[in-house]
Amino acid sequence: MNKINATLDDITIRTDLMPGDLGYVIYRHGELYHSEYNYGISFETYVGAGLYEFYSSYDPAMDRVWICEHENKIVGFVLLMHRENNAAQLRYFLIEPEYRGIGLGKKLMNLYIDFLKEKGYQSSYLWTTNELYSAASLYKRHGFELTEEKPSTAFGKPLMEQRYDLINVK
Template sequence: MDHKLNEISIRTDIRPGDLGYVMYRHGKLYGEENNYGVAFETYVGSGLYEFYKNYNPELDRVWICEQGDKIVGFLLLMHRENNRAQLRYFYFEPECRGLGLGNKLMQLFIDFAKACEYNAVYLWTTDELPTAHHLYKKFGFKLTEERPSNHFGKSLVEQRYDLIL
């Protein structure tokens, strides 16, 4: 396992093609694994556009995991109002799950948020991702809100998790 993790590098610069690829992989993976529709992919695209339009390298960050020249994971921190930040678009390719990469990215995310002196961070997810919930709770996030949704082409429950820093 450690050998596989050592083959994955993490960069924080955004290069041409990165955001489009992340949108594409979210659409494909969540479509195949959770039966999310095209509406989810366009939601991701809209959020990535918002992120880059307001991108400030002092306040925002991407963590792009690569194995060779292939993106195998992604996470971003997006600045928000009231000295808060949002965690968005966290995903790993199936073959890169269970290696400890999620823990590594969560620690990098929290360290960057603290270095930026954010008061709190939050994220939105769905009730269908128990492995992700476990990771968020492990790092101190608390479930603070739930709401029924049909935004991703199916009925589910959207969930908000918050962490006070």
């Protein structure tokens, strides 16, 4: 993995969706998770279905995307999707490998938590897998706790899906 010569100051973060963004995020999730974790095409279709659901119920007052760009290229992405009972779901957190380790993940998590508070959400949750150690560590540092695990073959191989919850957003 080649590290990019960039700092957080070199990366812009926008919160408006533009044509091509959702398709690109689906593509990068499929390609990246296949190369790093050997996930199958079922993972890519899962991401596509979830992004369709997000956009179909998109409410700019309650939902948000954070799209990180460097030199006109998407290098990171995460979204907040409103759910029932004043809850939000964190989905599709992705940072390109060469941009990891510069604090972009922490910055995105802080933006996510700030938006939760601003909109008065009471809780948030996310689903991940047991293989994403760095991601789980980041979520835990921001107050998320592992609340559920279930065996799965949904992404083309056996693994454990994990749910993390952030209760009582303050």
